[in-house]
Amino acid sequence: MTSLESDIAHLLAGSMVLVSFLLLYQDRMFALLNFFAIHACVLAFSVGWQAYLQRAPHLFITALIALLFKGVIIPVALHRIVVRLGIHRTIEAVVSIGPTILLGIALVGLSIIVMLPVTQAEGAFVREDLAFALSVVLLGFLMMITRRNAVSQVIGFMSLENGLVLAATGARGMPLVVEISVGFSILIAFLVVGIFLFRIRERFDTVDLQALDMSRGETSGESA
Amino acid sequence: MEHLGGLIHRMPITAVCFLAGCVAISALPPFNGFVSEWLTFQGILLSPQLPQWIPRLLVPAVGATLACSAALAAACFVKAFGMTFLGRPRGAAASGAHETDRWSQCAMLLFAVLCLAAGTLPGFVMDALAPVMQMILGARLAPQSTQPLLRIAPIDPARSAYNGALVLVMILVAAAATALIVRRFASHALRRSAIWDCGFPDASPATQYTPGSFAQPIRRVFGSTVFRAREHVAMPKPGDPGTARLHVDLHDTLWEALYLPVIRFIDSVTVRVNRLQFLTIRRYLTLVFSALVLLLIIVGVWR
C-alpha cells in the first residue's frame, strides 16, 4: 500500500485515541453521548478504510454496524433512557477529570511500550495501529472504573469494544470479524436493555430503586 | 466421678480388675508398669557413660521428671479408684449399679492377669521384644529368660537385678504369715457399726471427699504454675444463709501458647479479606484493571 493510504489509516486510528480522551474529558451526559457517536463514526470510517485497503468487502458490514448501531441507535436509545429514567445529567467521577487524563496518557505510553518489541515485519502500520487500539481499549476500561454513572460506564465499555474492533480490522485477513462485531453488538444490546429493565439509575451495582449492597447473599462482612 | 462411689460393693470383679490396672499403671511392684520403669531407670543410670555433654546434663532431669510423673500417676489413680469404687455412692446411678456381663469380666480379668504375669515374669517379655530392638537399634539385651530364678539383670547382676516373681512370692508369704499369726493370737471379735461421725450423725455422702477436693493439694502445689490454676472462694456474709462457692479456673498452657495465636491470626486475616466480598462492581472492575495494568507493565519491563 502507498504511504498515503497507510497514513490515512494511521490518522483514523490516532483520531480514535483522541476521541477516547475527549470521552474521558466529558462531564455532561448528552455531550458524552454525542462524543461516543463521533467515536463510533470514526471507527466506522477506519473500518471502511481497512475494508478498502484489504479489499475485504465483508468488513464493510462491520463498518455499517458500527455506523448505524453504535453511531446512531445506541446513542439515541441511551438518550431516551436518560430522559425516561431521569438519570443525573452530570457524570460523577471517582477520580476527577485532570488526573484521569494523566492516567490515560500514562496508559497510552504503556501500550506503546508494550508494543515496541513487536517485530517490524508487519510494516510500521500494524504496530502503531495495535498500539492505538490497545490505548483505546485501556482508555475505555479506565472510563468504566473512574465514572460512577451507569450510562457512562456502558459508554466506556462500548469504546473499549470499539478499540477491539479497530484491532480486529487492523489485523489483515482476520476471519470472523463480522461475526465478532455482531456478537458484541448483541452484548451491548443486552447491556442497554439490562440498564433499562433493571431501572439502573446511577450505578451498575444499584439495580432497581433500593441499593442491593445489603443483599449480596451475606449481610455485611462481620463474623460468620 | 462426681456421681460415682462405692462401686466396689456392686461390681466386685470390675473393681478387682480396675485395681490391678491402677497398681500396674502407677508403676508399683509386682505389676508390669514397675518393670518398665525400673528398666528405664537402669538406662538412666548408665547414661553418664554418654560421650556428649548435653544429654548427660539432660538425662538426670529426665529421670527426675519420670520419677515425679510416676508418683503423680500413683496419686491420680488413687483418686480414680478411690472416688469411683470406694466410699459411699454419690448418686442414684452409682447406688443402682450392677456387675457387667461375663464376657466383659473375662476381658478385664484376662488383661489384669497379663499385667501381673508381665510384672512377675518380665524376662520372657523382654526376650520377646528383643528382636524389635534388634531391628531398630541393631543391638539387643542379653537373653533374660535364662537368668537364674526368673530374675532380670539387663546389665550385670552385681550392678542391678530385679526378680518380680520372688518379690510377689515374698509379699504373699509375708502377708499370709501375718494373717495366720494374727488369726492365731488375735481376738476374732468383729462388730459392724456406723462410721465414726465426729459427733454429726448420718452425714450424707455429699460430705465425702470429692474428686475435686482430693486433687486440691496437688493442684495447689503443681497446678498453680503448670496450669495457672486459681481458686476463688465466695463466702456469704455471716448470717447470710446463701451457699458458699468455690470456683477453680485452669488454663491449658500449651493450647494457649501454640494454638490460640494461630486462631487469632486466621480470624484477623479472614475479617480483613472478607471485605472483598462486599465491593461494588466498579471496584471489582478496578481490581481487574489494576491486574491487567500490572501484568502489562511486567511484560513491558521484561526483555
Next chain:
Amino acid sequence: MRLNWLTQFAQIIVVLALAPLLTGVTRKIRSRLLRRRGASIAQPYCDLLKLIRKEVVVAENASWLFRAAPYVIFATTWVAAALVPTFAMGLPLGAAADMIVIVALLGTARFMLALAGLDVGTSFGGIGSSREMMFASLAEPAMLMAVFTLSLFAGSTELSSISSFMLGPHAGLNISLALALVALIIVAIGENARIPVDNPATHLELTMVHEAMILEYSGRHLAVIEAAASVKLLLYLSVIGCVFIPWGTAMAGANPIAYVIGFASYLLKLLLLGFLLSVFETAIAKMRVFRVPDFLGVALMLGLLGTMLLFVSKVPR
C-alpha cells in the same frame, strides 16, 4: 550359702522384732528431752498386744479392701525392710531386688493405705489420703534421686554392694553424698509422718495426715498398721545407717564374732539415728500443710543436684 539364708531369715525376724523397740526408744528420748518421764521403751509392744486382743469395729459400708489393706501394707513394708542389710551383708534376697524396688514397695504400701483411707468415705480419710499422695508426689522422686546419687556413686543399685563400696577404698567425702544424705533424711521425716511434716502422736483432726487415714481402723487391723509404720521407720533408719555409717556391718560369710559385732553396731546406729531424730523433732515445730511441699521440694532439688553433679563430675564404673 546356707549361712547367708540363715542371716537373711534372722534379719527378717530382727527387723520385725526391733521395729517397735525403735519406736519406743524414740518416744522415750523425746519425752526425756521434753522433761517428761515418758512411757517405757516396751510400751509399743504392749500397745500392739492390747490392740490385737481388742474387738474390731468396722464401718457398715467398709469393703473387703478395707480389711485386706493392713496385711498388704504390712507385708510390702516388711519385705522392703527385709531387703535392707542391717547387721550383715550379702543377703540372698538382696540380689532379687535393689533400692528402686524398695522405694517402689513402699509406694505400693502407700497406695493401699491411701485407698484404705478412702474406703469408708469420711472426709477425714479423704483429707489424709489426698495430702499423703501430695507429699508422696514429691517425696518419692526425692528418694529416687537420692538413690540415683548413691547408685551412680557406687555403680550399683543394690544396697549391699553400695554399702560395701562405701567401706571400700574408692569411697570418700563427696558433696553429692552429703546432698543425698540430707535428701534421704528429709524424705525419711516426711514419709514416717514425723514432726515437722506430721505429728504421729496427734489426733487433732485438721493437722493429721497419717492418723487421718487410719482413723477408722481398730483392733488387730490397727495393730498391723502400727507395726507396719514402725517397721517403715526402722527401714529408713537402717538404710541411712548401712549407706552412710557402713562400719561394723558383718561381711558375707564372716566368722560368728563378726556377726555379733555387726549386730551390736547395728543397734548402736539405730540408737544414734533415733536419738538424732528425736532431737530434731523436739527442736522444730510442725509446719502448715502447704509449707510441706517446699520442705520436700528442697529434698527433691538436693537429690537432683547431687545426681547432676555426679553426671557432670565423674563417669562412674
Next chain:
Amino acid sequence: MILDLGSAALRAVLLVPSCGAIVLAAIPNYRLSAALNVALCALTLASAGILYGHRPDPSLYLVVDDLNTVFLIVGALVGFSTSVFSAGYIAHELKTRRLKSRDLRFYHAMYQLLMFAMNLALVANNIGLMWVAIELATLTTVVMVGIYRTNAALEAAWKYFILGSVGIALALFGTILVYLAAEEHLGQGMTAMAWDHLVPRSAAFDPALLNLSFVFLLLGYGTKVGLAPVHAWLPDAHAEGPTPISAVLSGLLLNVALFALLRFKLIMAGNPRVLSPGPMMVTMGLVSLVFAGFMIYRRRDIKRMFAYSSIEHMGIITLAFGLGGPLASFAGLLHMAMHSLTKSAIFFGVGYVSQLEGTQQIADIRGLTQSQPLLGWLLVVAVAAIAGLPPFGVFTSEFLLVTSTFARVPWLAILLGLGLIIAFSAIALRLHGLAFGETDKRHRLPAWRLAPMALHLAIVAVAGIYLPATVITWFRHVASLLG
C-alpha cells in the same frame, strides 16, 4: 467406517444440544421437557464416549484430540447427571412457586444451549470460534443465574454479566494478538486461527505479541475460570442461581475456560523466546487458593461457601498446569476431573438440603445425618472428598501435585501446603455443624434422586483407590502434550 462413526459422533455432540434447545423451547409441559432434557444429555454423553474411541480428522473448524476429549467426556458426564438432578429439583421449585412453567421452558432450552456452547468451545479448532462459543456459554448462564428474578439473583446476574463481558473483551483482544502473531507465518485466513496449525508452528511466532496476548487471555479467560482477583462474579452467581446451574458452572464452565487457557499455554510453551506462562499461572493459582481458603471461613451461605471452594480448586489446577512437567500436569488433569465430579455432587446435595431446609444459611442447617441420613452421609462423604481426604481422587491428585512441587520448587510446595491446610480446615469447620448435632427435623427423599450424587462419589472413590491403566496412559499422554 470408523472415521464416519467418529465424525457422526462429533456432529451429534454439537447438533443434539442445539436442536434439542429449539425443541425444548417449544415444549410447554415441564415433565416432558425434563425427561427430554435427560435423554438429550444421555445422547450427548454417549456420542462423547464414542469420540474417545474414534477420532475424526480435524477440519478447519473442529478438532478432536486427547486434550479436549478429557474435558468433553467429563463435561458430558456432569451435564448428564446434572440434568437428572435438575429433573427432580425443578419440580420442587415449581411446587414452591419459585419458578413458573414458562421459566422452565426457557430454563431447559438454555440448558441445552449451554451444553452446545461448551461442547463447541471444547471441540472448536479455531480460536475465534472458541471465543464465540465461550461468550455464548457466558450469556446463557447469565440469564439462567438471573432466572429467579429476586433482587439478589438479578444483581448476581448483572455482576456476572458486566465482569463476564469485560473478560470476553480482554480475551478477544488476546485472540486478535495471537492471530496477528500467527498470520505472518501461516498466512491470512482460517489457518492462522486453527490449533493444529498454530501449536506446531508457534516456535516461529513473534514473542512480544505472544506475551501480550497471553496477558489478555489469562485475565480474560481467567475471569471465567474464577481466578482471584478476577473471580468476583463467581460466588454470587453460584449462590443466587438455581443449584443445577451452580453445579454446571463449577463442573463445566470453569473447566471450559481453563481448557481455553491451556490451549494458549500450549502455544506459549511451543515458543522458547516468550516470557514463560508458568510463573503467571502459578502466581494467580496460589493467590486464588489462599484467598479462597480465607474467604471460606466467614461464609454464611452454603452455596457461596462451596463456590469459594471451587475458586480454591481452580487455583490448585491452574497452579498445577502452570508448574508444568508430566507429573504436575497429570495431577492437574486428574484434579480437574475429580473436582468437577465431586463439586457437582456437592451442589446436588446442597441443592436438596436448601430445598428441604428452606434456607441456604449455614447457621440454620443442623444435623443432616439425622434429618436425612442418606443425603446427610453422602454430603459428608462428598465434603470429605473435596476437602482432600483419602481415599478419594481429590486426595490422589493433590498428593501428586504436592510431591512433584516438593521435588522441584520446595518453597512453593510449602505455600501450597499451607493454602491446602487453610482451605481444608475451613471446610471441615463448617461440615461438622452442617452434618452432625441434634435436630428434630425429618425429611423423606426418594433414593433415585440421590443417584447422580452417589454415581459421582463412587467414581471419585474408585479413582482414588484404583485408576485404570488406560486412563493413566491417556492422561499421561495429555500431560506430556501440556508439557
